Amino acid sequence: MNDNAGKAEWHGARLDFKESMSYGDYLGLDQILSAQHPLSPNHNEMLFIVQHQTSELWIKLMLHELQAVRRHIREDNLPPAFKMLARVARIMDQLVHAWDVLATMTPPEYTAIRPYLGASSGFQSFQYRELEFILGNKNPNLLAVHAKAPEHHAILEQELEAPSVYDEAVMLLARRGFPIAAERLQADWTQPTRPDASVQAAWLGVYGDTEHHWALYELAEKLVDLETAFRFWRFRHVSTVERIIGFKTGTGGTSGASYLRKMLDVVLFPELFALRTEL
Numbered sequence: 001m002n003d004n005a006g007k008a009e010w011h012g013a014r015l016d017f018k019e020s021m022s023y024g025d026y027l028g029l030d031q032i033l034s035a036q037h038p039l040s041p042n043h044n045e046m047l048f049i050v051q052h053q054t055s056e057l058w059i060k061l062m063l064h065e066l067q068a069v070r071r072h073i074r075e076d077n078l079p080p081a082f083k084m085l086a087r088v089a090r091i092m093d094q095l096v097h098a099w100d101v102l103a104t105m106t107p108p109e110y111t112a113i114r115p116y117l118g119a120s121s122g123f124q125s126f127q128y129r130e131l132e133f134i135l136g137n138k139n140p141n142l143l144a145v146h147a148k149a150p151e152h153h154a155i156l157e158q159e160l161e162a163p164s165v166y167d168e169a170v171m172l173l174a175r176r177g178f179p180i181a182a183e184r185l186q187a188d189w190t191q192p193t194r195p196d197a198s199v200q201a202a203w204l205g206v207y208g209d210t211e212h213h214w215a216l217y218e219l220a221e222k223l224v225d226l227e228t229a230f231r232f233w234r235f236r237h238v239s240t241v242e243r244i245i246g247f248k249t250g251t252g253g254t255s256g257a258s259y260l261r262k263m264l265d266v267v268l269f270p271e272l273f274a275l276r277t278e279l
């Protein structure tokens with residue numbers, strides 16, 4: 001006979017959670033797991049929903065990390081920023097691999113769902129837009145997409161007007177004694193990052209004497225890691241889209257794959273790539 005018979009435990013684990021917080025309570029699993037509402041009768045719509053929802057959760061974490069990264073750079077406190085930037089790059093890598101799961105969806109499977117999606121599109125993801133903005137790919141015109149949701153609009157407007165993570169890195173270069181052009185330090189933050197000769201010269205100085213500028217060198221390489229992972233994500237998105245919908249227009253109304261191909265030309269941290277030609 002089991003000595004534990006009748007006791008509310010199993011191998012030391014509690015079995016009774018009437019009085020205390022459980023796993024599901026802590027994680028809000030009732031809300032998360034009841035948020036999948038397929039609209040079509042098609043089996044594959046669940047994959048489509050879960051893939052988008054999990055991507056949004058990871059984007060939420062990336063934003064949380066990047067906001068802290070920006071704060072730490074502003075406060076000249078680089079070690080925690082390095083740790084967080086490494087985490088963001090790994091999250092992005094993971095999202096790159098997540099496309100393999102979605103790629104198991106075939107064109108006929110997507111076509112069965114497509115009429116139920118209406119005009120909904122990742123293009124309307126406010127978190128994704130915030131991610132682009134905090135990394136410096138600003139575009140004031142895209143705020144209009146969020147006019148229907150004032151709280152999202154307000155978050156994006158605030159992010160549009162704030163210096164990006166990279167702008168903070170450029171300001172740090174100036175604080176560390178590198179001569180950065182005044183126009184760059186007082187740039188209109190609502191505009192996308194523009195290449196600047198003084199910033200490139202500063203990074204060249206860092207890469208030219210890594211021993212003396214190790215922390216800035218490490219910051220630069222962490223940013224390059226992140227941008228590289230982001231580029232892979234964009235590439236896997238457009239490749240998966242071509243595989244599934246070919247060259248049809250998107251549910252959001254753009255030209256579809258050709259719009260996404262243009263996004264492959266986005267460069268987030270221009271000088272960090274341009275300087276490599278000089279090394």
Ligand code: HEM
Nearest residue numbers: 051052055121122123125128241250251252253254256263
């Ligand atoms: C079968 C799957 C998918 C298809 C066919 C698809 C297709 C497209 C298309 C055609 C666009 C361009 C905008 C439009 O006209 O709609 C777009 C944008 C976008 N999609 Fe997807 N997508 C898929 C999956 C995903 C997933 C899983 C995510 C993850 C969050 C995602 C996030 C985005 C984002 C953020 C944009 C805006 C990109 C930008 O403006 O640079 N998509 N998608």
